[in-house]
Amino acid sequence: MDEESESLILGTLLALSGGLMDAYSFILRGHVFANAQTGNILFLGIYLCSGQWEQVLHYLFPVAGFTAGIFISELMHLSRLRPVHWKQTILAAEAFLLLLVPFIPLDLFANSLTSFVCGMQVQTFRKLKGHPFATTMCIGNLRSGTVSFVTWLCRKDHRHLRSAAAYYYVILCFVAGAVLGNALAPVTGLYTITGCSLLLASSWIVLHFQHRRHVLDELDQF
Template sequence: MEKRKGRSPAIVRKMLPAGQQVSDTIGLGLLLALSGGLMDAYSYLCRGGVFANAQTGNMLLLGVHLSQGDWAASFYYFCPVAAFAVGILAALFIRHWCQQIGKLHWRQIGVLVELLLLAGVAFIPQEANLLANSLISLACGFQVEAFRKIDGNSIATTMCIGNLRSAIHAAAEYSFTGVRRERTKSLTYFLVILFFVLGAVLGSRAIAVWREWAILCSSGLLLICFGLMFLELIRNGEGRDGHGAA
C-alpha cells in the first residue's frame, strides 16, 4: 500500500495549530516570557544586581558610574550591554547561515545554543559573575531578535515596557471602536507580561533553594520550546520555522 505523504502523527497535529509557525504561537511565547522573567530575576538577585534583559537599567548604571569616574563598575555594566548586542548579531548570523544551507531551522538551533549557554552559567562561580551575566545577556539578545511576534503582534518576551504600552494602546482602541481583534491583542500582551512576572517569581523561589543552579529552570523551559519546534519539524516535513522563516 502506498504511503501517504505529508501526514503527521495525531498528537503533533493537536499540539501545533495548522497554518501557523510554532514560533508565532501564544504557547511558545508564554514559555519564552516565563524564561525571560526567570533570567532577569536570576541575574539581578543571584549575580550581583545586573539586569540580563533590561539593558536600559544597565545603560543607566553605566552612565552613573562613568559620571563618577568609576571605571571598574562602568565596565561591569558595559559588558552585559555589549553581550546583548552580540546575541542579536548571533541570531542574524545563524539565520543567514541556515538560509545558505537551505534545510536547517535557525530558531531551533538558536534555542538549543541558548539553553546550553544558560546551563553552562549554572557552573560559573560567584567570583565570575561578570562572565555569567554576559552569557545570560547574550542569550537574551538572541531571544529578542529571534522571537519578535505572537499571533502576528510584535511582542518582546524578555522585557515588558513595550508590551505594556501596546497592551494599553490596544485596550484603548477596543474601548473606542469595539473591534474584538484589539481586545484579543490587548489580552495577549497582558498575558505575556503576567508570565514574565511569574517567571520572576519562579526565579526568586528557585534561587532561594538552588542558588546558582536556579538558571537550569530557564534551560528546562527552553528545552520544551525546542521540543515544540521539533514537533513542527515532524508535522511539516521540512517545516516552516527554518531557512525561509522571517
C-alpha cells in the same frame, strides 16, 4: 516555521524564561539585568560619571553580550541554516549556554553570557500571533497591549481586545518567571538558571512538533 514560532504556548515558555533570567542575574549575580539593558546603561552612565571603573565594566559587559547575541541571531537568520531551522538552532544554543552559567565564578562573565542568550532570544522571537512582542522585556508589550485595549474601546473590534489580552498575558508570564526565580534562588542558588534551560528545551520540543504538524497538514492538501 515563522508562523509556528508565533504560538501562544511558545510565547508563554519564552516569557517565563525571560523573567527567570532577569531574576537570576539581579538576585544572584550582582544586581545586573540580563534583559533590561536600559537599566544597565543607566547604571553604566552613573558610574562612568563618578569614575567607578569596576562598576562601569560590571554593566558594560552585559550590554556588549546582549548586542553580540542580537548580532549572532541575525547572522544565523540571514544564513538560514538547514536542515534544522535557525530558530530551533537558537533555542538549542540558548539552553546549552545557560547550563554553563552556574559554573562561571565571576559575575561579570556569567552576566555577559546570560545577556548574550537574551539578545539571541529577543531578536529571534519577535511576534506573537502576528503581532510584534518581546519575551525578554515588558515595556513594548505594555505599550502595545494598552494601545490595543484603547483601540478596542473606541472601535469595539474584538480582535484588538484579543490582542491586548495576549500582550498582558505575556507580561504576566514574565512576572511569573521572575517570581519563580525569586522562590528558587534561596534553594538552588547559582543553579537556578538551569530552569531557563528546561523552559528553552521545552520550547524547542514545542516548535519541533508544531513545525512537523504544519508540514503534515501541507502534505494532506495535495
